[in-house]
Amino acid sequence: MDNPPLYRQLADHYRAAITAGTIAQGQRVPSVRAIMRQHGVSLSTALQACRQLEQEGWLEARPRSGYFASSPRRSTVLRLPEPDTGSTPDPAQYVGIHARVSDYIARGRAYPIKTNFSGARAAPSLYPAEELRKAGVRALRRDAHVLVRAAPAGGNRHFRAVLAKRALENGLVISPEEITVTHGCIEALNLALRAVTQPGDTVAVESPTFYGLLQILESLGLRALEIPTSATTGLSIEALELAVRAYGNIKAVVVVPHLQNPTGSIMPDAHKQRLVRLCEQQAIPLIEDDTYSALADGENPSTSLKAWDRSGNVIHCASLHKTLAPGMRMGWMVAGRWQARVAMLKYAQTRDNPDWPQATLAEFLESSAYDRHLRRLRVALRRQRERMAEAIATHFPLGTRMSIPDSGVTLWVALPEQASSSEVFDAALLRGILFAPGSVFSNSDRFEHCMRINCGEPWSEQLDDAVRTLGELVRDAGNAGRRKPGALRPALMPAPVPAPATLGATATWFDAIGDDC
Amino acid sequence: MDNPPLYRQLADHYRAAITAGTIAQGQRVPSVRAIMRQHGVSLSTALQACRQLEQEGWLEARPRSGYFASSPRRSTVLRLPEPDTGSTPDPAQYVGIHARVSDYIARGRAYPIKTNFSGARAAPSLYPAEELRKAGVRALRRDAHVLVRAAPAGGNRHFRAVLAKRALENGLVISPEEITVTHGCIEALNLALRAVTQPGDTVAVESPTFYGLLQILESLGLRALEIPTSATTGLSIEALELAVRAYGNIKAVVVVPHLQNPTGSIMPDAHKQRLVRLCEQQAIPLIEDDTYSALADGENPSTSLKAWDRSGNVIHCASLHKTLAPGMRMGWMVAGRWQARVAMLKYAQTRDNPDWPQATLAEFLESSAYDRHLRRLRVALRRQRERMAEAIATHFPLGTRMSIPDSGVTLWVALPEQASSSEVFDAALLRGILFAPGSVFSNSDRFEHCMRINCGEPWSEQLDDAVRTLGELVRDAGNAGRRKPGALRPALMPAPVPAPATLGATATWFDAIGDDC
Known part of the structure; x- marks a missing residue:
């Protein structure tokens, strides 16, 4: 060296x-x-x-x-506290993601963004662009009719075979035919929820959870019941048991067992087993979003929830969007006893996925190039995460708390209690800095003082400057005391845009935020 | 020459x-x-x-x-009669596509298919495979990060600009920003219906209509109200007016104005204007599926319904799946006053479409290569359609009627009244011949004696033999008198598979049939 x-x-x-x-x-x-x-x-x-x-x-x-x-201030940044899991969540609070989100949209669009901490994936330079392009060209040359022939039903046979083989690493023994290829994990979650619920049903989710999921629930007319979730061990099984006993009407549970979004928590295997058993006993379909597990450091690959599934009650959803090819939006699912229904819904919703991306990725996934890429990516993310944590510890005020996950691409930061991340969001936008404010990770107000920071970009002075600026804004917000969001608006700020009555405008905001899985 | x-x-x-x-x-x-x-x-x-x-x-x-x-028997094949448009359709009949479809699935899977008349698109050899591949390779080389960078919000800017320019040919004056790129026209229809309806709502559709639409309606919990449709001029506006007056609860109308599937009808411009006005006056969202119009012969390109739209009440859905690249499943929509809501639903359902296919198609669509391809395709389809019509006229029994559309890829054939196409379907499967039986184009029984025949394959002796065989089977079915579907099952036929209680298994059948848009 x-x-x-x-x-x-x-x-x-x-x-x-x-x-x-x-x-x-x-x-x-x-x-x-x-x-x-x-x-x-x-x-x-x-x-x-x-x-x-x-x-x-x-x-x-x-x-x-x-x-x-x-x-360094690092020592002053505390770990996040464990959530209170002893009280029963109130589902009445949780009906759709709050309309304030629409307000953010308009604001997020109004400013040019120079530093974007809002996503939950790595920078393009950290993915194997050149190797993927070469595989893509080969796939085009290998199969003369790949762009003009209808796609194979359920997915490309080779791709599904490679996925099934790779799934063995996560303890999943499945046949290629059990896999349905989808447009990213987002479509898989849509199909899973459509397969097992009806509009009006209640679905238990982590709290905080990624707003993409809250948006799916709202768009399908489902109610989110938010279950307390540890920044270390993920969804609280005790709290879920309590909720199941208290309500008895939970129609599905959705969890991200590995590198939960936004906290980065990893569920211990003993918890996974308990969760799978609880859902099976209660006949509640368990939907697993396993998008991030390949980013987890450590010697042993993560074991999927579905590895403990004996009755087909777990729907396993995953994607290559964060780990390999953010531009290809490739996902898949193993839907257990709902496979036929999921296949029907997939067919009615978007038909079979095109063949070429699957053929391209099959070749890549089959080779050791994927393993090499993952190792490099994990090392880069670890370095970037540590630099980011260090910078936050240095620049943010006393009383800031942080999840410090061992792996993954984001940090979940809790500001000193009196600081509102919505205010910091407004002020940061004026300075060309975007992040994901805590309020969008829940239908409640309980994460108003939190923010999710992406660590996907290679470290640079620009990032350090932006974190320093954020730290100053957090300090200002804290000093000003806790106020209602929007109460103190910087002088340059345009008047808030009224939140539209429909969900309509929400999309644009999510576009600007760029969070997807 | x-x-x-x-x-x-x-x-x-x-x-x-x-x-x-x-x-x-x-x-x-x-x-x-x-x-x-x-x-x-x-x-x-x-x-x-x-x-x-x-x-x-x-x-x-x-x-x-x-x-x-x-x-030639051609003279004995009559045009299809016009539908009865004077009676009010009964919505109570139309709740979901009939369970017998599930029975077909299992049967369709049980046999190897040698001759497939079931699709509604041309053979791969009729699409510009080589030119598309080259454009695809260029798009990969032009943009180093296209596979590893998140897709642009709403769609690729260049692709949408080219689509907007092409839309001028169909009388549509739209900006690129009004276009939402989707996974085929099927996703566009899903999003359009989700944007304007709630589960339980009633949607007016053509009768017969393509079963993909009936399946979407069923999967979204919507009720189809089937409006009589002429094999020449399309949806009967009189019948729709009658239904609107009679029920007053129609929440959307879905039509295929050009080369309707399955009849191949083309709606006259005067009807289009009347339809747009009626829906606007009644505040009923009008959803246009314009997948096939580029296949229409004639000197003037077809004018879209949306060209008459002054209030944003028409949602225009289209695709390149039938006209250019069946392997890329590229669609788009112009959602008028529902654009923001559609964008939100699209984001929640599958996020933005990947960039590479859009970049590839933008280059192709922009050039005259697309026009040259369409001209060649239309000539080939005309020849194949005429050969197919000739073969049906020659081999099918007296009393057979047929739509003889000027353009398009399918023929809609009405057998002599006593013949059941479900029986012919069963018997044809035994001989390795697949077609789309009339019963799946409606929730009612009224098209039991019809079949849709694809003309997408270049003519061959094998096709002629298969049509001859079908003609014999139709004659047999007719001679045996009208029976209940499945009553007379050939000796080699396995016992019918019980229809599952859920919608689940339906997918596989549709896979086998291969109809998609």
């Missing part, structure tokens, strides 16, 4: 001195000129080293006095 | 003699040996000429007597 650049070696040297106590907290470190002399480096190298350490929080610059040893 | 082969010149000679009356009907024509001598041709040429004329119906072979002049 190459040596790190000189300024980094220099930064390492002083960081070690500070952490070892050789330079005490608050003590002045040698001046830039002294560093130049002592280490025989240029001005720019000495400055870069100091700025690096300042950025990391190990140095604090005091105007006209120089740099002083400090310690 | 090359001269036609010798046997065709010979056939032309004798056909002219018969039509001119030089050889009278029923008169013996020269023997094969006499023809060989007289014209100095080989045995095989003389035989080919006679078989050609026999196939066309101008000669009749009598065992051990030779050939006798005849006239």
Whole structure:
């Protein structure tokens, strides 16, 4: 491996001195000129080293006095507290995603975005664009009629065979014929919910959960019952049991067992088993969204909920949208005892998926290129996540809490209680910064002080600046005390756009936010 | 141009003699040996000429007597009668597509299909496979990140601009931003219906209509009200007016104004205007499925219903699935005043369509290659349609009626009243022949004696043989008198599979039938 650049070696040297106590907290470190002399480096190298350490929080610059040893704010960022799981959720509260979302849309569109923390996937540069293109060209050359012949029923045979083989890694023993190929995991979730529910039914979901799911529920006329969810272990099984006992009318449960969106939690295997058993005993269909599991670090691949399914009660939904090819929107599902009904609904909704993308991805997934890509992607995400967590710890005010997941692409940040993320959202937009405010991850107000931050982009000064700006805005919002969303609007802000009566306009906002799975 | 082969010149000679009356009907024509001598041709040429004329119906072979002049049965095939539009349709009859469909599924799967008349699109060889592949490769090379970057909101800008420009030919003046790109016309219809109806609502449709639409309605919990439809001029506006007056609860109207499926009718412009006005006055959303209009012959392109729309009340749905690229399933819609709601539903259902297929098709549609392809396709379809109509006229029994559309890819055939197409379907399957029986084009029994025949395949002896076989089976079914479907089952037939209680199994049957739009 190459040596790190000189300024980094220099930064390492002083960081070690500070952490070892050789330079005490608050003590002045040698001046830039002294560093130049002592280490025989240029001005720019000495400055870069100091700025690096300042950025990391190990140095604090005091105007006209120089740099002083400090310690990064990281230690002041607390883990998120566990949710209260002892009280019964009130389904009456949870009827459709709130109309304020429509207000965000219009605002989100009104500003040019320079820094986008709102998605939940990696930057295009982290996916194997060139290898996929080559596979795509080969698929076009291999099969003269692939673009002009109707697609094969249920999906491309080879693609489904490769998926079935890959599923073994997650403990799933399925035949290719059990797989229905879909337009992303989003279509799979739509089909799963349409297969097992009727409009007006109640569906238990995680809280917080990704707003894409809340939007699907609302568009299908379903009611979301939000179940307390730990940022560490995911959906609370106790809380779900309580809700099942209290209501008895839950028609489906939807969970993201691995790298839950937005918290990044991973459900322990013992919880998975309990959840599968509970749903089977209560005859409640269990819908698993397994879009992110390939991003999980660790030696053993994650075991899907469906691996414990013995009665076909679990509907497994997954996608390659986050892990391999965000431009191809390829998903699939294993619908268990609802397979025939799902196949009918899929046929009536969008017919069979086109063949070419499946043929292209089959070739890629079958090879070790996919494993190599995943390893690289996980390493990159880990680095980016750590840099982002560090930056948030450095720039956000005391009292900020954070989920610190071991894997994945997002961080879930809880601001000090008095700060409203909706206000920060408004103010950040004015500065060209977009993130996903907590209020859209629930039909309730309980995540108003939270935000989801994407870590998909390779780290850059621009990102660091944007986090610093966000930190300032959070501090301002906190200092101003807790107010109603929109009560204090920056001077440059246009008047709020009235929320339309229909759901209509919601789409545009989601477009701007760019969250999809 | 090359001269036609010798046997065709010979056939032309004798056909002219018969039509001119030089050889009278029923008169013996020269023997094969006499023809060989007289014209100095080989045995095989003389035989080919006679078989050609026999196939066309101008000669009749009598065992051990030779050939006798005849006239093709074509004149015995009558146009379809106009529907009765004076009586009010009874919506109580029309709740979901009948369960017998599930029975067909299982039967359709049980047999290997050699000749497939069931689809409603052309053979792959009639689409520009090579040009599309090249455009596809160029699109992959032009844009390095096209497979790994999230798709653009609403659709590819270039593709939508080209569609908007092409739409001018059909009298539509729209901006690219008014277009929502979808997964085929099927998704567009789903979104249109979801945007304007609630489960339980009644939707007026053509009768007969394509079963894909009936299946969508059933899957969305909607009730189909079937409006009498002419095989020449399409939906009866009088009958619709009557139904609107009688019920007042129609929440949407769905029509295929050009090359209606299955009849091939084309709605006159005056009817279109009346229909648009009626729906506007009654505040009933009008959904137009314009999938086939580019296949219509004639000097002027068809004018879309939406061209007369002044209030955004018409939702225009279309696709390239039948006209250009059956393997890419590309559709789009112009949703008028429901655009925002449609965009939201599209986002919640399948997110934005992938970029690459749109970029590929944009390039093709923009060039004159598309126009050249359409001209070639229309010529090929005309030839195939005429051959098919000729073959049906020749082989089917007296009393058969047929729609003879000027354009399009299917023929709608009404058997003599006593023949059941469900029985013919069963018997044909045993012989490896698949077609779409009339019973699936309505929730009622009124098209039990009809069948839809695809003319998408280039003509061949195999097709002629299959039509001959169908003709024999129709004759048998007619001779046996009208029976209940399934009452007379051929000896080799497996026992009917019980229709499942759910809609589930329906999908597979539709897969086998291969009808999609």
